[in-house]
Amino acid sequence: MSNSPVVKDNSFVEQSARQRIKRLLDKDTMRELISPFERVTSPWLAKQGIVSQFDDGVVIARGKIDGEETVVAAIEGSFQGGSLGEVSGAKIAGALELAVEENAKGNPMSAVLILETGGVRLQEANLGLAAIAEIQSAIISLRKYRPVIALVTGPVGCFGGMSISAALCSYIIMTREGRLGLNGPLVIEQEAGIVEYNASDRPFIWSLIGGKQRFESGLVDSYINDSQKSVREAVVDHLNRGVPSVHRTEKYCDLLEAFLHLDTQDQITPENAQQLLMEGGGHE
Amino acid sequence: MNAASKPTINWSTRRDEKHSRMDSLKSIVDGSIIPTEKIKEALECLIKSGDKVVLEGNNQKQADFLSRSLASVNPDIVSQLHMIMPSVGRPEHLDLFEQGIARKLDFSFSGQQSLRIGQLIEDGLLEVGAIHTYIELYARLYVDLTPRVALLAGFKADRAGNIYTGPSTEDTPALIEATAFRDGIVIVQVNEIVDNASDLPRVDIPASWVDYVVQADKPFFIEPLFTRDPRLITDVHVLMGMLAIRGIYERHKVQSLNHGIGFNTAAIELLLPTYGESLGLKGKICRHWTLNPHPTLIPAIESGWVESVHCFGTELGMEEYVAARPDVFFTGKDGSMRSNRAFCQLAGQYAVDMFIGSTLQVDGDGNSSTVTRGRLAGFGGAPNMGHDPGGRRHPSAAWLDMRPNDDLLTKGRKLVVQMVETFQNSTSPTLVEELDALAMARDYKMPLAPVMIYASDVTHVLTEEGIAYLYKAESLDQRRAMIAAVAGVTPIGLKRDPEVTANLRAAGLVAYPEDLGIRRSDATRDLLAAKSIAELQDWSDGLYQPPAKFRSW
Numbered sequence: 080m081s082n083s084p085v086v087k088d089n090s091f092v093e094q095s096a097r098q099r100i101k102r103l104l105d106k107d108t109m110r111e112l113i114s115p116f117e118r119v120t121s122p123w124l125a126k127q128g129i130v131s132q133f134d135d136g137v138v139i140a141r142g143k144i145d146g147e148e149t150v151v152a153a154i155e156g157s158f159q160g161g162s163l164g165e166v167s168g169a170k171i172a173g174a175l176e177l178a179v180e181e182n183a184k185g186n187p188m189s190a191v192l193i194l195e196t197g198g199v200r201l202q203e204a205n206l207g208l209a210a211i212a213e214i215q216s217a218i219i220s221l222r223k224y225r226p227v228i229a230l231v232t233g234p235v236g237c238f239g240g241m242s243i244s245a246a247l248c249s250y251i252i253m254t255r256e257g258r259l260g261l262n263g264p265l266v267i268e269q270e271a272g273i274v275e276y277n278a279s280d281r282p283f284i285w286s287l288i289g290g291k292q293r294f295e296s297g298l299v300d301s302y303i304n305d306s307q308k309s310v311r312e313a314v315v316d317h318l319n320r321g322v323p324s325v326h327r328t329e330k331y332c333d334l335l336e337a338f339l340h341l342d343t344q345d346q347i348t349p350e351n352a353q354q355l356l357m358e359g360g361g362h363e
Numbered sequence: 364m365n366a367a368s369k370p371t372i373n374w375s376t377r378r379d380e381k382h383s384r385m386d387s388l389k390s391i392v393d394g395s396i397i398p399t400e401k402i403k404e405a406l407e408c409l410i411k412s413g414d415k416v417v418l419e420g421n422n423q424k425q426a427d428f429l430s431r432s433l434a435s436v437n438p439d440i441v442s443q444l445h446m447i448m449p450s451v452g453r454p455e456h457l458d459l460f461e462q463g464i465a466r467k468l469d470f471s472f473s474g475q476q477s478l479r480i481g482q483l484i485e486d487g488l489l490e491v492g493a494i495h496t497y498i499e500l501y502a503r504l505y506v507d508l509t510p511r512v513a514l515l516a517g518f519k520a521d522r523a524g525n526i527y528t529g530p531s532t533e534d535t536p537a538l539i540e541a542t543a544f545r546d547g548i549v550i551v552q553v554n555e556i557v558d559n560a561s562d563l564p565r566v567d568i569p570a571s572w573v574d575y576v577v578q579a580d581k582p583f584f585i586e587p588l589f590t591r592d593p594r595l596i597t598d599v600h601v602l603m604g605m606l607a608i609r610g611i612y613e614r615h616k617v618q619s620l621n622h623g624i625g626f627n628t629a630a631i632e633l634l635l636p637t638y639g640e641s642l643g644l645k646g647k648i649c650r651h652w653t654l655n656p657h658p659t660l661i662p663a664i665e666s667g668w669v670e671s672v673h674c675f676g677t678e679l680g681m682e683e684y685v686a687a688r689p690d691v692f693f694t695g696k697d698g699s700m701r702s703n704r705a706f707c708q709l710a711g712q713y714a715v716d717m718f719i720g721s722t723l724q725v726d727g728d729g730n731s732s733t734v735t736r737g738r739l740a741g742f743g744g745a746p747n748m749g750h751d752p753g754g755r756r757h758p759s760a761a762w763l764d765m766r767p768n769d770d771l772l773t774k775g776r777k778l779v780v781q782m783v784e785t786f787q788n789s790t791s792p793t794l795v796e797e798l799d800a801l802a803m804a805r806d807y808k809m810p811l812a813p814v815m816i817y818a819s820d821v822t823h824v825l826t827e828e829g830i831a832y833l834y835k836a837e838s839l840d841q842r843r844a845m846i847a848a849v850a851g852v853t854p855i856g857l858k859r860d861p862e863v864t865a866n867l868r869a870a871g872l873v874a875y876p877e878d879l880g881i882r883r884s885d886a887t888r889d890l891l892a893a894k895s896i897a898e899l900q901d902w903s904d905g906l907y908q909p910p911a912k913f914r915s916w
Contacts, residue, residue, distance in 0.1 A: 093894040234594070234895075234915055255916040256897065281914050289916060305897070 091310045092232050092256055096138045096153035099193050102307045103151060103314060104142035112139045112150075112177075113170055121166050123203045124159075132158050137167040139174045145315045148181070148188040150174045156195030156235035163196060163241065164203035168210020175217035175227070182224035189225040189318055190218075192248065193232075197263055198239015211240035218247045222326060226250060228317050231257040231290070232305065238263045247328055250317040251299040252310070253290035259299070260288040275346060286349045296356040298327075334359040377546035384409050384548065385574065395524045395570070396556065397577040402432045405575070409548050410512050412442045416465075417510040417538050420450040422472065422704070422743065423588060423676040424531045426516035427453055428552045428579035433514065434458040445469070447508055449497055449534050449704075450743075451476050453584070460489040469508060471495045472743035480739045484807065494813060497744045498708045501534070504541035513542035513549045516583045519563055520553040524570035527563045530677035530685065530700040531585060535568065537705040543572040550575045554582040564697035587679040587910050589655040591629040593894050599827050602876065602886035603782060604630035607719065608639055609879045610830045611780060611823060612648045615761040619651035621711040621748045623720020627782045629659040631719075633891040636666040653711040653748075656681040656692065656700070658909070662892035662902045664691055674700060675707040675744065680913075684906035704744075711748040716761035717778035718748035719825075722815055723787065724798050727843050727855050729818035729833060731781055732800040739803070742815060749816040751777045765822060765834050776834060779816065780823040785851035792853035794826075794846070818842075824849060828856075829875040836872070848873045 094102060101109050113119050115133035124131040136158035140151050152171045154161045163171070174190065181188040199207035218227050229248040231237045236258030237245050245251055245259060253259065262270075264278035277283060286292060294302035300317065303309045337359030341347075347355075373379070387408045391397065397405045410416060410433075418433070419426040434455040444465040448456065451473040459465040460483050469492035473480050483489035495503070504510065515535050517526040528535050543549050549572060556578050560566055608631060611617065622628040635649060645668055652672045654660065658681060663669055672692050677685070677700055686698045694700050711718065722731040722745075733740055755762070755777070762775035783793045804812040822834040828849040836842035848864040850856030867873040876883055893899045896913045 090894065090898065093888075093898075280911065282911050285914070285916050291916075 089306045089308065091307045092234060092254065092305050094307075095157075096136075096155035096193065096195070100138055100140045100142075100151045100153050103191065103193075103311055104140070104144060104149070105146065108142035110141045112141060112174065119166055119170075121164050121203065123164065123206075127202050129159070129202065135164065135167040135170070136161065137163075137170045139170050144189070144191070144311075144318060147318060148186065149191060149318070150178050150188060151191045151193065153193035154195045159200060161194075161196035161235045162198065162200035163207050163210060164200035165206035165210060167200070168207055168214060172210060172213035172217050175214065175221050178225070179217060179220045182221070187225055190221055190227045191230060191314060192227065192244070193230045194237040194241055194245055195233075195235040196237055196239070196241045197235065198241050208240065211244060214241075215244050215247055218244060222247070222249045222322065224322070226318055226320065226322060228252065228314055230310065230314070231259050231299075232310065233257040233290075236260070236263075236288075246298075247326075249323055249326065250301070250320070251293075252301040252303060252313045252317065253293055253299045254303055254305050254310075255290050256305065257290040257293075258285065258288045259290075259293050264288075287352065292349055292353065296353045298356060375546075381546045381548055384411070392575065394522060395573065395575050396522060397550070397575050399578050399580060402429070402577055403435050405550075405577075406433055407436050407440045409550070410436075410441050410444070412440075413445070414511040415445045415447060415508060416512045416514065417447040417504065417542060418456070419513075419515040419534060419538060420448045420452050420456055421516075421533045421676065422450050423585050424516055424533060425453055425584040426514050426552050427455070427584045428577070428581070429514040429516070429550065430455050430459075434462065434464065436464060438463045442466075445492075447500070447504070447510060449500055449538075450474070451480065451741075457483060457489075463488075466490060467492055469493055469495065469500065469503070470741060471497050471500050472741040473739060474741075477738040477740040481737050481807075484739070491739075494739070494741050496742045496746045497534075497704060498712070498747055501537040501541075501705050504538065509545050510538075510542045510547050513538055513547060515539060515549065515551045516579075517551050517553045517568070519555045519557060520551060520573075520576040521557050521560045521563055521570070523560065524551075524573035524576050525560045525563060525566045526551055526553065526568035526570075526573060526576070527565060528567040529564065529695075530682055530702055532567050532702045533676040534704045536703060539568060539572055548575070549573050550577065552577050552579040552583065554579060564699060565695045567695075567701065585679060587913070589624055589678045590658050590680070590896075590909070590913055591624070591626055592896055592913060593629065593633060593659060593891055593899065594896075596626050596630045596633070596888065596891060598887050599784060600626050600630040601634065601888060601890055602881070602883060603627055603784070603825060603827055604634045605638055605881050605886055605890075606825055606830055606874075606876060606879065607631050607780070607782060608634060608644070608648075609642070609881055610874050611717075611719075611778070611825070612639075613642060613644055615716070615764045615778060617648050617717045617761045617778065618759060619653075619715040620649060620717040620719065621653045621715055622657070623718070623745060623748075625721045627721050627784075628719060629657065630891070632657060632659040632663055633893055635663040635668050636892040637890050639668070640666070651715070653707050653715055655702075656685050658896070658899050658907055659893070661899050661907060664688065665902050666892075673707050673710055674702040675704045676702045679910050680908045683908060684903045687906050708744050708747050711744070712750075712752050713755055715748075715777070716759055717780060718745075719778075719780040719782055720745060720749065721783050722781060723793065724795050724800075725781055725783060725793060725824065725846075726795055726798050726818075727846055728839070729781070729821040729824060729842065729846060730798060730814050731816045731821070732798045732812075732814050734798070734800040734803050734813050736799050736802055736806075739807075739813075742813070745815055749779050750820040751779065767835075776822060778822050779820045780825055781816065781821055782825045785826050785828065785849075785853050785856065792855075794850040794853040794855045796854060826851060829873055829878070831873050832871070841867075841872070845873050
C-alpha cells in the first residue's frame with residue numbers, strides 16, 4: 080500500500096483556472112479583478128445561441144508570489160476551448176497594461192499567463208484577433224521591466240495566436256501534458272491529410288508538440304512535473320532570474336538560417352526537429 | 364433377446380464425419396498446424412454447408428483471422444451456416460450473411476454491428492435464432508446448439524496444439540469444451556507458434572482438446588472496452604456515487620459486487636478511497652469483486668479496499684499491474700492473469716451481493732433496456748448479473764437485508780441497482796413511458812421484447828435526484844410513485860404528487876441526498892482519488908500502461 084488513502088489534490092493540471100491562480104499566489108494574497116460578479120461577459124455568444132459565462136473564461140488576479148507583486152491571467156480551458164474573444168482578450172491585455180503602468184511608476188510588478196487555449200474565438204473573429212495583438216504588444220512593453228512567464232500545463236495546450244504570445248514571453252514553462260504549436264492537430268490533419276498527420280494518434284502528436292519535445296528542442300525554458308509545488312517553484316525560480324539579457328524572439332534570425340537548410344522531402348521526425356531547432360540557436 | 368435380431372446402429376456418425384473431413388486435409392497440414400496461406404482451402408474442407416459453427420467473437424478478443432478467412436470461402440462450396448457467436452463485433456461477421464455463407468445466427472451481444480444486423484434481417488439475409496445472455500448461450504452449446512466446428516483465438520500455441528490464452532482466456536474454454544467433447548473440430552488461431560509446451564508461459568487449453576492451430580497473419584484484434592477516463596466524470600456522477608456508497612453500500616453492508624461499465628460506477632470506484640474512507644467503511648464494504656480489471660479500481664486496490672477480483676476478460680494496459688498484484692487477481696504460475704467469462708458470469712450471478720449498472724431506458728415500473736429503435740444490440744452479460752438467481756441458497760448480510768420479514772421460509776434477494784441520470788441528453792429522458800424495446804419487438808414480430816433487466820428483479824433505482832428503495836414497495840402503485848419521486852423532470856417524474864413523495868421520504872422508501880446527510884455542494888470532482896489517466900498510472904506505480912488512445916502525453 081504505497082499511497083496514502085487521501086485525496087490526491089496536488090495536481091496543477093486538474094485545477095480550474097481560478098484554483099490554479101489561488102495555488103500559485105502566496106496564501107491569502109489573491110484579489111480577483113473584473114470578477115464574475117461584475118458580469119463583464121461576451122456580447123456576441125448569446126447572439127449565436129451559446130451560453131456565455133460571467134468571467135468569459137478568463138480569470139485575472141493580483142497578488143504576491145514569494146512576496147513580489149504579480150498579476151496573473153488564467154484561461155479556463157473548459158469554457159469554449161479556452162478561446163479568446165473581445166472581452167476575455169481585453170481582460171488579459173488590460174492586466175498586462177496595468178503591470179506596465181505600475182512598473183512605469185516605479186512599482187515592480189511581474190506577470191504570469193496560464194494558457195489553456197486554442198487561440199482566437201471563432202465566433203468573435205476579428206475582435207479576438209485584435210485583442211491578441213494588444214496582448215502581444217503589452218507583453219513586449221512589460222518584458223523590458225519584469226519577467227512575463229507563460230505556463231502551458233495542459234490539458235488543452237496553447238495554440239493559434241496565443242502560441243505566438245507565449246513565444247514573446249520572457250520564459251515558458253511546460254509540463255508533460257502541455258502542448259504548444261501554431262496550428263492545432265486537427266487543423267493540420269485537415270490540411271496535410273490523415274496519412275501524414277493523424278490527430279488521433281496521441282503519442283505521435285505529443286512527440287512533436289508536447290512539453291518534453293518543446294523543452295528538448297530549446298523552445299521552452301523549463302520542463303516540470305504536474306504538481307502544484309513544482310509549478311510554483313518553477314515560477315518563483317524564473318521570476319528570480321529577472322529580465323533575460325536576450326529574449327527568445329530576438330534570436331529569430333538564427334532559426335530562419337537553420338530552416339533554409341531543411342530538406343522537407345521526408346517527413347520530419349521528433350529527433351530531427353530537435354536537432355534542427357537546437358542548431359538554430361534554440362539553446363541558451 | 365436374440366443378438367442376431369438387433370439392428371446394426373452406427374453410434375459414432377459424428378466421429379466418423381469428423382475423421383473423414385480431417386482426412387481430406389492430410390495433404391495440406393503439418394501435424395496439427397494449418398499453414399497460414401492454406402486457411403481458406405482448409406476451411407472449405409473442414410466446414411460443410413448447414414454446419415453449426417461457433418466463432419469466437421468475444422466481448423474483447425476476436426478470432427478475426429479466422430472470421431476474415433471464413434468470409435472469403437466460396438459460397439458455392441460452403442453456405443447456409445448456422446453461426447453461434449457470443450459477440451458479433453466485426454464487419455466480416457455480417458459479410459458472412461451478405462454473401463450467403465451463413466444464414467442463421469444465435470448470439471448474445473452485437474454492439475457496433477447492431478444497426479447492420481437489423482438491416483440484414485429486414486433484407487431477409489439473416490435469420491436470428493435467439494438473442495441470449497452469455498451463459499445462456501454457452502449453456503445451449505451443451506444442449507441443442509452443439510457446434511460442428513469451433514473457430515477460436517489464443518496468444519500462443521506449441522506444435523502439438525497446447526494453447527496459451529492468458530489474460531484473454533474469456534469465452535474460449537466454454538466454447539471449446541462443447542465442441543471438442545462431442546466430436547466437433549476445433550481450430551485455434553494464434554499470434555505465435557512455438558516448438559514445445561515448455562516454451563509457452565503456461566497451458567490454458569490442453570492439446571488433446573484442439574485439432575488444428577494456425578498462425579494468424581496479424582495479432583488478434585482486442586479493444587480496451589472497460590477504461591473510463593476520469594477526466595470525463597462529472598460532479599453529477601460524483602453526487603450519484605456518494606448516494607450509492609451512503610444509501611446502498613453502507614446501508615446494506617455490501618461485501619461482494621459487480622459494477623457495470625460507465626462513468627457512474629467509475630466514479631464510485633474512485634470515491635472509495637476518499638469519501639468511503641471518510642465514512643470509515645474500509646474493510647466493511649466492497650471487498651470482493653467480479654469485474655474486468657478496470658483502471659479506475661487501481662486507487663481502491665492500492666489503498667487496501669479490495670481483497671479479490673475475478674475477471675471476465677482482461678483490459679489492455681492492465682497486464683503488468685495485474686501480474687504484480689497476485690493476492691488480488693487470479694493469476695497463473697507464470698504470473699499473468701487468467702480470465703474466464705463463463706465462471707465470472709456464474710460468480711456474478713450466484714455469489715455476489717449486488718449488481719449496479721446503468722442503462723439507456725427505464726420505464727415507470729422499473730423495466731430497463733439498452734435497445735433503441737432499429738438497433739439489435741443484444742444483452743451480453745448484464746441480465747445474468749442483474750437478476751435475483753432463484754437457485755441461491757447461501758446467506759449474506761446484504762442478501763438477508765432484502766427480506767421483508769425474518770420468517771424461516773422467506774428468501775433473501777440479490778441487490779440489483781439501476782443507476783441512471785434522469786436524462787441521456789437534453790432531449791432524451793432515461794425514464795420513459797414505454798421502452799423502445801417494445802416498438803422493436805412489434806417491428807420485428809419478436810415473441811418477447813428485448814428487456815435487459817426486468818422490473819421484478821430491480822431492488823433500487825438511483826438517480827441524481829435520490830434513491831428509490833423498490834424492494835420495500837408494498838404495491839405496484841407505490842412502486843411507481845417511488846420511481847416517479849426520483850425521476851426528476853422527465854415525463855414520469857413530472858406526474859408525481861409532492862405530498863406522496865414527502866410521505867415516501869418520511870417512510871424511508873425514497874431518500875434524497877439531504878435525507879442521507881449528503882450536501883449536494885460537497886459533490887465535486889475534488890473528491891475523486893484520481894482525476895486523469897495519468898493519475899491512475901501514478902497510483903499504479905507506473906505499472907498501468909494506458910493504451911495510446913487514452914494518453915495525453
